[in-house]
Every structure is written in structure tokens, then in C-alpha cells.
Amino acid sequence: MAKIGNIDLGDFPLLLAPMEDVSDPPFRAVCKEGGADLMYTEFISSEGLIRDAAKSRQKLDIFEYERPIGIQLFGGDIGNMVESAKIATEVNPDLIDINYGCPVKAVACRGAGAALLQDIPKMVKMTEEIVKCTHLPVTVKTRLGWDDNTKNILEVAERLQDIGIKALTVHGRTRVQMYKGSADWTLIGKIKENPRMHIPIFGNGDIDSPQKAVEYKNRYGVDGIMIGRAAIGYPWIFNEIKHYLKHGVRPSPPEISERVRAARKHLEFSIQWKGDRLGIFEMRKHYTNYFRGIPEFKPFRIRLVEANSFEEVITILDEVTGHYSNVLLSA
Structure with a gap:
């Protein structure tokens, strides 16, 4: 202990x-x-x-x-x-x-x-x-x-x-x-x-x-x-x-919906703690990591780091959920 x-x-x-x-x-x-x-x-x-x-x-x-x-x-x-x-x-x-x-x-x-x-x-x-x-x-x-x-x-x-x-x-x-x-x-x-x-x-x-x-x-x-x-x-x-x-076994990796949920929670808290502008800006460095290994994610990443409002980011994250809903992820 x-x-x-x-x-x-x-x-x-x-x-x-x-x-x-x-x-x-x-x-x-x-x-x-x-x-x-x-x-x-x-x-x-x-x-x-x-x-x-x-x-x-x-x-x-x-x-x-x-x-x-x-x-x-x-x-x-x-x-x-x-x-x-x-x-x-x-x-x-x-x-x-x-x-x-x-x-x-x-x-x-x-x-x-x-x-x-x-x-x-x-x-x-x-x-x-x-x-x-x-x-x-x-x-x-x-x-x-x-x-x-x-x-x-x-x-x-x-x-x-x-x-x-x-x-x-x-x-x-x-x-x-x-x-x-x-x-x-x-x-x-x-x-x-x-x-x-x-x-x-x-x-x-x-x-x-x-x-x-x-x-x-x-x-x-x-x-x-x-x-x-x-x-x-x-x-x-x-x-x-x-x-x-x-x-003794590794669990399945988080699905896209779980990655989106975590990124959204992180964003919401970031805005709450730092304010809208800084909270959105400083989250940009995290999106690549949350969605690392996702095939053909670059167009979504570019849009996420260019988004300037909470609503815009959420719209893109919702699109990510829908686009990859049937994609099987590997650890």
C-alpha cells in the first residue's frame, strides 16, 4: 500500500x-x-x-x-x-x-x-x-x-x-x-x-x-x-x-464518441477556466492528440484548429462522430 x-x-x-x-x-x-x-x-x-x-x-x-x-x-x-x-x-x-x-x-x-x-x-x-x-x-x-x-x-x-x-x-x-x-x-x-x-x-x-x-x-x-x-x-x-x-488483457481503445466526449469536456473546462478566446486557442494543441491514429483526420484537424467559437468547434466534433461512427479503432 x-x-x-x-x-x-x-x-x-x-x-x-x-x-x-x-x-x-x-x-x-x-x-x-x-x-x-x-x-x-x-x-x-x-x-x-x-x-x-x-x-x-x-x-x-x-x-x-x-x-x-x-x-x-x-x-x-x-x-x-x-x-x-x-x-x-x-x-x-x-x-x-x-x-x-x-x-x-x-x-x-x-x-x-x-x-x-x-x-x-x-x-x-x-x-x-x-x-x-x-x-x-x-x-x-x-x-x-x-x-x-x-x-x-x-x-x-x-x-x-x-x-x-x-x-x-x-x-x-x-x-x-x-x-x-x-x-x-x-x-x-x-x-x-x-x-x-x-x-x-x-x-x-x-x-x-x-x-x-x-x-x-x-x-x-x-x-x-x-x-x-x-x-x-x-x-x-x-x-x-x-x-x-x-x-491481464488490454481493453478496447476508446471509440470515436468517447474521444469526442473527452475533447468536448476538456474544451468546456478550458473555456470556463481561461475564458472564451484563450480557452479555445489553447485547446487547439490537443486535438491532434485526441484523434491520433484516426484515418484521414487531417481535414477535420485543420478545421478544429481554425475554429474561433465554441459552437463552431462543437459542430465539427459532431461531424467527426457521425463520419467515423462505423470505423473500428485499434489500440
Whole structure:
């Protein structure tokens, strides 16, 4: 049974990764319905919160049906991270997560995210101060190391556990790898084998099917799996993994009507949360993913990304339902 503090996540929880410009409340709504057990906000800049930047503040929006949910923070200054953790605590999430894994230059070159993998004492000190400043469980998401010569995650895991974190998620790549190549879960498995470790260890990276999720669960012994890119446009992956775990077979893929229903729910929430113009505009990047693999879908996709009103999008989605009503989809 995986537990983070007093949060009971069940036998093998499936987590939705915090993804910038993706893991907002509308996206989380469809993933929660799709079976995600624990979700996180997009990562939030500690400096943005302290400056009261509107975009950072909006990312603090959480809803009761999302629980359990964590707020993820990033930053390179210990004082700012502590203050931002206090601000995040006030909106009453279920936990605070610290991002020590983001590899992008805009983050790492400012001494935040994966950059802390180059300064483990600072990472430990920052984490310790955040643990002290909040009554909420604190968790960490990170990578194997900065590069192939500094895969120090075994040491990092012990030191972070020793100063009070309640769970650790590890992405099976280094910062230098970014998202290229294959994720290596070998060291994640070694963390689980360490008799000193007693907090939940979640693996992340390249899980894109129920079969792979179960294979990695059995091979590496992780307490749960975090899924990111594979859930974009396919929130059903969580329940498909659960079905495969229970029955040993992958369920049939969602029909067109179900894909349309999910896209519509996502759109409605997007408009509700962001307003008409921005809500419609930011949904455009999701249509390709919701209908990936559908034969000859390009004409509909073009119309969807050019539509400027809710009514226009709904009309097109209704046409999609009718046009593909008799098409059998494969997983």
C-alpha cells in the first residue's frame, strides 16, 4: 500500500506528471476521470509566486474533485522556495512537490530544476527548509543525475529521505539526455532494493502502454508509476493500465464518441477556466492528440484548429462522430 504521509494511494498508484502548459485544471479533469490516482499542478515558479505574477497565481487553482493533488514548485533560491511553499500551503493542496528534474535551459540555467543535481548539498538544504516550513507532506521529482558521469540518485534518495520527504519520483534520464534516447530504470530499481529506503518510490519515463507499465512494475519493483506525455490526448491510459493489472488483457481503445466526449469536456473546462478566446486557442494543441491514429483526420484537424467559437468547434466534433461512427479503432 503506497502512502504519502496520511494519503492512502492504494496498491499501485498511477500519477499524472506535472507538465508545463499541459497539466492545467482542464487537462487534469479528463485525466482524473481517466483513472489518475494522484495529480500535480504545472510546475510553478517560486519567484513568480513571490512577485504575485498572475500566471503563477492562477496555477495554484485546485478543485475538490482533483484530490489528492500536489502543487509543484521550482526555483534556485532557498529563501524564495521557502516563501513560495508557504504561499502554496495556504491554498490547501494535499502535498508540496519540489521540481529537481526539469531539464529545459530556461529553468536549469537559472539554477533551478535539474540544475540542483549539480549541487546536492544545496538541494538537500533547500528541501530540508521546505519540509520545516509546511505541515503538508513534501515530495520530490528528479532525474538520475546531471550527466552519465554524475548519476548520483542513490545518494540523493537517501539524503532526501533522511531530511523528511515522504515520496520520491525519479525520471530515468539525466539532464543532459533531456527527453532523448530511452529511459533507464535500472537505478530506480536499485533505490527500491536499498534496505534503508522506506518511502514510496515512483518511476517515470517512457511508459506508453499498459503492457510496459506492468513489465516495469514487475522488473523494478516501484511503488507506482508517473505518466506524462503518454496521457496527452489519451487520458484513458490510467484505467487501461489498471484493467491490464487486474485482468491481464488490454481493453478496447476508446471509440470515436468517447474521444469526442473527452475533447468536448476538456474544451468546456478550458473555456470556463481561461475564458472564451484563450480557452479555445489553447485547446487547439490537443486535438491532434485526441484523434491520433484516426484515418484521414487531417481535414477535420485543420478545421478544429481554425475554429474561433465554441459552437463552431462543437459542430465539427459532431461531424467527426457521425463520419467515423462505423470505423473500428485499434489500440
